[in-house]
Amino acid sequence: MRLLRGADFRNLWLGQSVSLFGDQVTMIALPLAAVLVLHANAAEMGYLTAAELIPHLLFSLPAGAWLERVERRRMLMITADMGRAGLLASIPVAYALDVLTFAQLYSVAFLAGTLAVVFDISYMTLYVAVTKREDYVEANSLLNASRAFSYVAGPSLGGVLVQILSAPAALVVDALSYVGSAIFLGRIEAKEPPLEPAEGGMFTQVREGMRFIFRHDILRPSLISVATLNFFNFVFAALFILYATRELHVRSGALGLVLGAGAIGGLIGAAVTGRLSRRIGVGPAFVLGMVLFPAPLLLVPLAGGPKSLVLGMLFTAEFLSAVGVMILDITAGAIIVGFTPDRLRSRATGALRFVNYGVRPLGALAGGALGSAFGLRPTLWFAAAAGVLGVLWLVPSPVPRLLELPEEEPV
DSSP: OGGGGSHHHHHHHHHHHHHHHHHHHHHHHHHHIIIIISOOOHHHHHHHHHHHHHHHHHHHHHHHHHHTTOSOHHHHHHHHHHHHHHHHHHHHHHHHTTOOOHHHHHHHHHHHHHHHHHHHHHHHHHHHHHSOGGGHHHHHHHHHHHHHHHHHHHHHHHHHHHHHTOHHHHHHHHHHHHHHHHHHHHTOOOOOOOOOOOOSOHHHHHHHHHHHHHTOTTHHHHHHHHHHHHHHHHHHHHHHHHHHHHTSOOOHHHHHHHHHHHTHHHHHHHHHHHHHHHHHOHHHHHHHHHHHTTGGGGHHHHOOSSHHHHHHHHHHHHHHHHHHHHHHHHHHHHHHHHHSOGGGHHHHHHHHHHHHTTHHHHHHHHHHHHHHHHOHHHHHHHHHHHHGGGGGGGTTSSGGGOOSOOSSOOO
């Protein structure tokens, strides 16, 4: 494709693609290490998910303001990649020495999540440096197509590696993927947008980023709706693997293959979102993704009967949900980038992540508590149904009527 002919965007895309693949291996291998090696219960699974995500709640706002003052953010991204590689590599080492504990899993998850905050907020600066405004939707489609492919191959490989080797050993794949990401980032030559003199202290910058988001007619309802969906999605996600292995009795290899096959829907979603948003509009496509992402997950607690039927229902849920999440993420990413001026990009990204990612550990903790109190299946029913309600925030807003992104950079 035309965008991939540019060396800088190609290196960004390749680095993200490699890293996303490794992340999907970890997404199944890390919780399986807790379940299969350390025999985690529902509450402990909630703690593990929350440990990885809570840095977004704690550090997104100050990191967004701090990064407004930092040059060479690409080097920070490379450092974050190498740090995460070392953290993940420590888990199979501890397992081999028979000293792996929940304390180490929680610590690695928390520290890796902290480095992810630095990486992800810096990423937006690099993204706009290598991508033209008119290419935002197409670039998001390419990056999310890689993400969708990682959903297909990553869990499948991860499940097989867990079954053949062990859950901790499978994490080596993600550690190597971060090294690969760092190498590709190191080859990018594009100049980052120049820093503008920061007015006021860090608290002033944090407040300005929050004020910009919550006074914006498009970004405010978009953020609140996605945050609502993500809260209940992480109630669901904290318990899904425990439920599939303990109550549905799905083996690691089969679970990885089902998740990988179901994620083919993500490839389809990434392929059609550009045309869909041009045909019905960016806003209506975003609304569609808000419904299509959570609704199919109702099939998971509904699953029962013969093993083939259980696997078929899990596959269908993952397939349709993967289509929805790609439509949602591509359009949401384009809306956020399109309506955020460069001078506020880091602090606004920090504010967005504080809310959107900050609710995720709260959802995971709520999932662990609800799963312990009411059982896994009732909690999954509740979480999948409640996630659909996030779309209601968009109904009275201008988002459903947003057909195109602004042609000029906002000021």
